Structures are given as C-alpha cells and as structure tokens.
Amino acid sequence: MAFLEIVVVASxxxxxxxxxxxxxxxxxxxxxxxxxxxxxxxxxxxxxxxxKDSAQKTIIDFYKRNKMHKIVGFFNFRKPVYIINEPEMIKKICIKDFDNFPNHTPFINVDDDPLLSGMLTIMKDQRWKNMRNTLTPVFTTAKMRNMFPLMNECFSECIKNLKMQLPNGSCELEMKQFMTKLSNDIIASTAFGISTNSYKDPNNQFYNVGQSLTNFRGSEMIKFTISNVAPWILKYLGIKIFDQKKTDYFMRLVIDAMKYREKNNIVRPDMIQLLLEAKKESAQHWSDEDIVAQCFVFFFAAFENNTILICAASHELMSNPDVQQRLYEECLEIKEELQDQPLSYDIANKMKYMDMVLNETLRKWSIAALTDRVCSKDYKLTDEEDNFVFEFKVGDRVWFPISGLHMDEQHFENPEEFIPERFSDDNKGNIKPFTYIPFGAGPRNCIGNRYALMQAKAMLYYLVINCKLERSENTVKDIFNDIRGFGSSPRGGFWMRFVSRN
Structure with missing residues (x-):
C-alpha cells in the first residue's frame, strides 16, 4: 500500500x-x-x-456553577445526562411520575453476568418490583432488632482490639483501615452467615476478596472506564470488570450455606436466613442465583459506604470537640440506662443527638454524590405552576445531584460547617423537601438505610464511650480536597488519635 493510501486510511x-x-x-x-x-x-x-479531583467535588462544583438552571446537561464519559437541580422536579420524577422513570442506569455493562444483572439496584421494571416486594420484609424494624446481637459480637471484638492498642492511654490509627475490618466482619456475619475476625486474621479470604472488589483502582478503573465508554470492547475480549474467581467465591459461599441450613434445619437471624424465608413466602420463583445476587449487592453497597460513614462521622467529631462532648454525654446516659448490658437496637434508636450527628454527616459528606433514573417512556416535565419545562425521550438518563443540593447555601446555611442542630426536632421541619436525600428518593431509594444507620449508631456509641477522638500529626488538614477519583477516601487516610476515657 502506497504511503498516501496509508495516510488516508489512518486519517x-x-x-x-x-x-x-x-x-x-x-x-x-x-x-x-x-x-x-x-x-x-x-x-x-x-x-x-x-x-485531580473526586467525583463528589466535581458534582458539587458543577452544581454551584449551574444551579440557576432547572435542568443542565452533563457528559458521563460519552453519554449525555440531564441533571435536575430543582427539588420539586426531583419529587415529580422520583415519586409522582415514577412510572416514567422506574429504573436505574446500570453503572457497568452486566448483560453477560447473571450475578450482577440479578442485583436489586440493577433489576428493571416488574422484575425489580417483584424483588423489592420480596426484600422489603427483610429490612423491617423487627428483623433489624433480631440481627443486632450479631453486630454486637463484632463491635465487641473491635473495641477489644482497640483497647489492646491503648496500653499507654492513647494511640494513633488510620480509621478507614481499622473500620474496614469491622465492616467486613459485620457483613460476613449478618449477610453471609460466616464468622470472621479480621483483627486477629487480617488476611482472611472474605476480607481480601472484599477489598479487591470494592477498590476501583488500577486495572479495575481502566475496565470501569471502558465499560462506560465502549462496553463492547470488554465483551469482545471476554473481559469482566470483576474477577470471575472472586464472584464465584461469593456464589459458592451463599449457595453452600443455604443448602447446609435447609438440610440441617439451622436458623440464624442473618441475611441468608431472611432471604431464604422471603424466597419461600414469595409468589415469585426466585433462583439461588437471584438470592446470591442480593447478598452480593448488599456486600457491594455496605462494605465501603458503611465504613466511610463511620469514618466521616468520627472525623467530624474529632474536628468539632463541642459536638463530640455533647454526644459523649448522651452516650453516658445510655450507658447508665443499660446497666452493663450491651447496646440494643431499641436503645440505640433513643439517641436523638446521635441521629442529628449522623444526619449532618450524611448531608456534608453525601456518601452517594448522586442518584439516577432512566426515562422509560416519553414524558413532559412541568414546573409547580404546571408550565412546560422539557420533554424527556425514552432512554434519556437523569441525575439528581445529592452532594450539590446538600452543599447549597440556599438550602443549608453555612453548608461547609458541621452543625447537627440542623436536624433537631425544632429545625428539621424547616428543611425543604428533596434538598436532603442521602439515601435517594422514591420507591428506588436505598432499601438498606436502616441497616447502615443501625451499624453507624452502635459503632459510634462504643467508640465515643471508650475513647476521645483527637487530631494527630498525620491528620489530613483539608480532607475533602484530598479525595480523588470515584472513591470517598482521602489519599492521606482518616488518621486520628484515640485517647482512652478509662
């Protein structure tokens, strides 16, 4: 081929x-x-x-530059997305006109992976609705109350390990690493029905597999990007984002546990048991793979997010000693009421200031920077006065900028400041609806929010009652600007000093 022809073909x-x-x-x-x-x-x-930036900071900055628009365009890699900035319109799309936007957009290509395609967050239309109805009883107050003792066993091991590191009355720890082990053990126990102690055995298989699946870095980040830009490339090459051996590990873990329990009539108040019962009671004929998929999404959502919630709350308590002191005083009252008994689900829910601290943490940190929907049928959006705003077409992707709304001074005065009193009984009624949506909104909100808050409340109670949290030499000064990529962790970690109160 002549040189000119090569140039033409290449061009x-x-x-x-x-x-x-x-x-x-x-x-x-x-x-x-x-x-x-x-x-x-x-x-x-x-x-x-x-x-150079985090996804959360990118969404916040984009929102601040464009919040004067009710709808603004954003490019998620190649794909155009319509960001809705107006709370009333978010309400219409998520609740009133939900039937026009019933599904999430899969964040990765899952067509050839039955485990991932079977996750509740990715299921669509009637199949999603059937599974949601099946799972709803799993997350009732009564079921969470029964599961709480399993969590308490993990909290006990965590605090025992922490105290071992306080022979001189204080120690410096990287909170994320420390709390990830706790989150791992709680999920292993409450979701998968196995006992792990990641403090004694930090190299246990469940922990290692979990860490590798939830850390989107290196080759995983490259595959994630390709999946968003050109999923056909991964399909053509036979490459999956998640290592097949690791997803097979979870598949075997759950299926073997279900078979063993049914054969030996073993009952345990964990997620596998609740899913088994839900499966039997449901009119739907769910396969074992469908049940495994729910355990997997539970793991995938909780492993990182629950850890970050506890780390972020601890960081704010460390940075705001007056808030920490007030929370400590509330925890002391609870401790006296318990009279040396372990914390229970009902007692944990009596801590009003704890609720305020966690709500403010979720506002300021927005563990999920955004949530989304995809238009399933043509839809004409109108404003509060019923004036036409925009017509969505089938397939249009819609985002709701959770972190942007949470950090908008029009909705929350001095949003950079950590002020739990925003969520006091006297003040929370003044918060404009749909400006605070940490777990999403409408029928597709996070089904596990009660579980996440239960874990965070209990762990913060045990931490604060045993230790005072202080800044250390390694504490990151500007923690938000130290976060990069699509994760929620600062590069310098969540370092802090633990000072024994005993």
Missing part, C-alpha cells in the same frame, strides 16, 4: 474514532439545554479520571 480511522467518541456532544445544543463543553472519552469527568 479516516482517526476521524471515525473521533466521531464515535463525540457523537453525542451536540445532544444538549439540539434540545436547547445548557451544558459545559466535554472532553472526548471522559466527558465532564476529566479531572476525576486524571485523579
């Missing part, structure tokens, strides 16, 4: 690749929606992919 190939990568870049212009110019491949997530 044509480059042009076609560029056109494919930027084919949606005029989407918002054609539909008269304001937007910010994207970069090829990464869209408006350039700084996140380049590890």
């Amino acid at each position: 044509l190939a480059l042009w076609l690749a560029y056109r494919w990568l930027t084919i949606y870049h005029d989407e918002f212009k054609k539909r008269n929606i304001p937007y910010e110019k994207p970069y090829p491949v990464v869209g408006n997530f350039g700084n996140v992919v380049m590890n």
Whole structure:
C-alpha cells in the first residue's frame, strides 16, 4: 500500500474514532439545554479520571456553577445526562411520575453476568418490583432488632482490639483501615452467615476478596472506564470488570450455606436466613442465583459506604470537640440506662443527638454524590405552576445531584460547617423537601438505610464511650480536597488519635 493510501486510511480511522467518541456532544445544543463543553472519552469527568479531583467535588462544583438552571446537561464519559437541580422536579420524577422513570442506569455493562444483572439496584421494571416486594420484609424494624446481637459480637471484638492498642492511654490509627475490618466482619456475619475476625486474621479470604472488589483502582478503573465508554470492547475480549474467581467465591459461599441450613434445619437471624424465608413466602420463583445476587449487592453497597460513614462521622467529631462532648454525654446516659448490658437496637434508636450527628454527616459528606433514573417512556416535565419545562425521550438518563443540593447555601446555611442542630426536632421541619436525600428518593431509594444507620449508631456509641477522638500529626488538614477519583477516601487516610476515657 502506497504511503498516501496509508495516510488516508489512518486519517479516516482517526476521524471515525473521533466521531464515535463525540457523537453525542451536540445532544444538549439540539434540545436547547445548557451544558459545559466535554472532553472526548471522559466527558465532564476529566479531572476525576486524571485523579485531580473526586467525583463528589466535581458534582458539587458543577452544581454551584449551574444551579440557576432547572435542568443542565452533563457528559458521563460519552453519554449525555440531564441533571435536575430543582427539588420539586426531583419529587415529580422520583415519586409522582415514577412510572416514567422506574429504573436505574446500570453503572457497568452486566448483560453477560447473571450475578450482577440479578442485583436489586440493577433489576428493571416488574422484575425489580417483584424483588423489592420480596426484600422489603427483610429490612423491617423487627428483623433489624433480631440481627443486632450479631453486630454486637463484632463491635465487641473491635473495641477489644482497640483497647489492646491503648496500653499507654492513647494511640494513633488510620480509621478507614481499622473500620474496614469491622465492616467486613459485620457483613460476613449478618449477610453471609460466616464468622470472621479480621483483627486477629487480617488476611482472611472474605476480607481480601472484599477489598479487591470494592477498590476501583488500577486495572479495575481502566475496565470501569471502558465499560462506560465502549462496553463492547470488554465483551469482545471476554473481559469482566470483576474477577470471575472472586464472584464465584461469593456464589459458592451463599449457595453452600443455604443448602447446609435447609438440610440441617439451622436458623440464624442473618441475611441468608431472611432471604431464604422471603424466597419461600414469595409468589415469585426466585433462583439461588437471584438470592446470591442480593447478598452480593448488599456486600457491594455496605462494605465501603458503611465504613466511610463511620469514618466521616468520627472525623467530624474529632474536628468539632463541642459536638463530640455533647454526644459523649448522651452516650453516658445510655450507658447508665443499660446497666452493663450491651447496646440494643431499641436503645440505640433513643439517641436523638446521635441521629442529628449522623444526619449532618450524611448531608456534608453525601456518601452517594448522586442518584439516577432512566426515562422509560416519553414524558413532559412541568414546573409547580404546571408550565412546560422539557420533554424527556425514552432512554434519556437523569441525575439528581445529592452532594450539590446538600452543599447549597440556599438550602443549608453555612453548608461547609458541621452543625447537627440542623436536624433537631425544632429545625428539621424547616428543611425543604428533596434538598436532603442521602439515601435517594422514591420507591428506588436505598432499601438498606436502616441497616447502615443501625451499624453507624452502635459503632459510634462504643467508640465515643471508650475513647476521645483527637487530631494527630498525620491528620489530613483539608480532607475533602484530598479525595480523588470515584472513591470517598482521602489519599492521606482518616488518621486520628484515640485517647482512652478509662
């Protein structure tokens, strides 16, 4: 082939690749929606992919620049997304007109993976509704109350290990690493029915597999990006985002446990037991793989998020000694009421100031920076006065900027400050509906929010009652700006000093 022909073919190939990568870049212009110019491949997530910013900071900054628009365009890699900034419109889409937006957009390509495609968060339409109805009884107050003693066993081991590190009355720890072990043991016990002690055996298989599945770095980050930009590449190469051996490990773990319990009539108040009962009582014929998928999404959502919630709350208590002191006083009252008995689910829910602290943590940290929906049938959105705003088409992706709303001074005065009193009985009624949605909104909100709060309340109680949290030499000064990529952890970690109160 002549040199000129090579140049022509190469140029044509480059042009076609560029056109494919930027084919949606005029989407918002054609539909008269304001937007910010994207970069090829990464869209408006350039700084996140380049590890210069976090996804949360990107969403907050984008929201602040564009909050004057009720709807604004954002490029999630190649795909255009419509961000809804108006709380009343979020309410309409998530609740009133839910039937037009019943599904989430899968964050990865799961078509060829029955385990991932069977997760509640990814299921669609009637199949999702059937599974949601099946799972709802699993997360009732009564079921959480019965599960709480299993958590208490893990809390006991955690505090026992912490006290071993306080021979001189204080120690410095990286909170994320310390709490990840607790989160691992709680999920292993309450969701998968196995006993692990990650403080005594930090290299146990459940912990190692969990860590590798939830850390989106290196090759996983590359595969995640490709899955968003060109999922057909992974399919063609036969590559999956999650290592098959590791997902098979969870599959065997749950199925073997279910078979063993049914054969030996073993009953344990954990997630496997509750799912087995739900499966029997449901009119739907759920397969073992469907049940495993729910354990997997439970693990995937709880492992990292519950850990970050406890770390973030601890960081705020450390940074706000007056808040920590008031919480300590409430915990002391609870301890006296318990009279040397372990904390119970009902007693934990009596701690009003604890609720305020966790609600403010969820506001300021927004463990999930956003939540989403995808339009399933053409829909005309109107405002509060019933004036036409925009017509969504089937397949349009919609985002609700949780972190942006939470950090908007119009909704929360001095949003950078940590003020639990925002959520006092006297004040919480003044919060504008749908400006505070830490667990999402509507029928597709987080089904496990009660479980997450139960774990966080109890762990903070045991921490505060035993230790005073103080800054250490390694504590990151500007923790939000130290977070990078799609994770929620600062690069410098959640370092703090634990000072024994005994």
